[in-house]
Amino acid sequence: MDAEALWTAVFFLGLFAVIGMRFVPKKNRVFITDYQKGVRFIKGSFAGILGPGSYLSGNSEVEITVVDMRPFPFLIERFFYQDGLQAPSVISISAELSVSDSYRAVTGVKDRIADSIAIVRDALHSCTSRMSAELTSKGRYAMADKVTVTANAELNKIGMAIANVEVTELWSRPMPAYPSLRAN
Amino acid sequence: MAAFAWLMVTINYVLRSRLGRPAKVTLLEYQRGIRYRRGLARDEVGPGQHWSWTGFEKTIFLDTRPIALSYQNQVVTLSDGFTAIYGFSASVEVRSVRKALYSSQAYSQMPAFVLLSCMRTVLSESDSKRVRISQQNISNEITERARTRLDAAGFVLASFRMGQLGIAASN
Numbered sequence: 001m002d003a004e005a006l007w008t009a010v011f012f013l014g015l016f017a018v019i020g021m022r023f024v025p026k027k028n029r030v031f032i033t034d035y036q037k038g039v040r041f042i043k044g045s046f047a048g049i050l051g052p053g054s055y056l057s058g059n060s061e062v063e064i065t066v067v068d069m070r071p072f073p074f075l076i077e078r079f080f081y082q083d084g085l086q087a088p089s090v091i092s093i094s095a096e097l098s099v100s101d102s103y104r105a106v107t108g109v110k111d112r113i114a115d116s117i118a119i120v121r122d123a124l125h126s127c128t129s130r131m132s133a134e135l136t137s138k139g140r141y142a143m144a145d146k147v148t149v150t151a152n153a154e155l156n157k158i159g160m161a162i163a164n165v166e167v168t169e170l171w172s173r174p175m176p177a178y179p180s181l182r183a184n
Numbered sequence: 185m186a187a188f189a190w191l192m193v194t195i196n197y198v199l200r201s202r203l204g205r206p207a208k209v210t211l212l213e214y215q216r217g218i219r220y221r222r223g224l225a226r227d228e229v230g231p232g233q234h235w236s237w238t239g240f241e242k243t244i245f246l247d248t249r250p251i252a253l254s255y256q257n258q259v260v261t262l263s264d265g266f267t268a269i270y271g272f273s274a275s276v277e278v279r280s281v282r283k284a285l286y287s288s289q290a291y292s293q294m295p296a297f298v299l300l301s302c303m304r305t306v307l308s309e310s311d312s313k314r315v316r317i318s319q320q321n322i323s324n325e326i327t328e329r330a331r332t333r334l335d336a337a338g339f340v341l342a343s344f345r346m347g348q349l350g351i352a353a354s355n
Binding site: 094096 | 188190191193194204220222223224225238239240242244259260261262263265285286287288289290293294297300301304305308309
């Protein structure tokens with residue numbers, strides 16, 4: 001093959017490549033940073049968790065959902081309840097939500113932050129209504145630990161977790177002293 | 185010659201599909217960013233124009249202008265059952281771009297979260313007598329707590345003023 005024929009072949013190959021590229025479905029590039037994770041689905045089925053990097057996606061076969069793994073701080077303020085002794089009480093907490101399992105966080109709930117906060121509120125209600133509010137700092141830590149354990153048991157089902165729970169306000173109305181009960 | 189040009193065009197297409205294309209990112213004088221290469225933080229970039237390959241590089245930037253906060257008529261129950269009403273205004277600046285970016289999903293909400301938490305914690309641990317007579321001490325304690333936590337999150341507390349603090353009623 002002489003040089004002229006070779007260059008002609010290269011010319012036509014290049015022409016076909018450029019025309020061919022126009023008909024290839026355009027793919028998007030998904031960029032995942034080191035504080036994110038990607039959940040890849042191929043033809044609708046789960047196909048793995050992706051770490052930091054750059055990936056092609058966007059066609060009908062491969063879909064990548066990016067999950068932010070950074071904490072989401074939130075406050076629950078002035079939560080009124082009746083404690084284990086039926087005393088009117090109030091509690092406020094601050095805490096951080098984060099994703100513990102990106103696959104479950106993507107497939108388990110539609111709005112993971114809003115749903116997680118609802119779960120934390122339920123956990124808060126269930127913990128506080130069974131305990132008597134101890135107003136010391138030790139009591140606050142105990143309450144925070146209890147809320148963390150109870151909330152995480154439920155949040156784990158949707159791939160979320162709560163951490164750094166701090167009881168920022170806790171008060172319970174003192175119960176009146178009743179006269180001792182005697183047998184009739 | 186034409187064939188050589190076509191060869192270059194073909195190589196260009198192949199490289200573009202792998203590397204993307206060079207793109208210019210312009211950061212304004214109040215913006216700072218972190219350049220990521222293949223998903224990993226590479227270096228911090230300041231104001232100006234920065235080139236990156238769209239295929240494997242990305243610059244994520246933050247607004248470093250001061251974040252102003254103002255909250256009024258917040259209610260808290262004190263340790264002796266009285267209810268206090270408080271308000272404050274503050275200004276917070278980004279000190280470390282990297283820490284601020286990684287501190288939370290929405291970095292601009294972090295200062296409000298920290299200040300509201302510290303404010304409520306300190307007031308809730310105080311009684312009505314302390315609130316009446318030593319407001320300056322309370323303000324100092326809140327500032328100290330908030331400063332430590334904000335520093336860990338990459339922010340600096342530029343100013344803090346507790347404009348409103350009073351006893352409302354007893355529960």
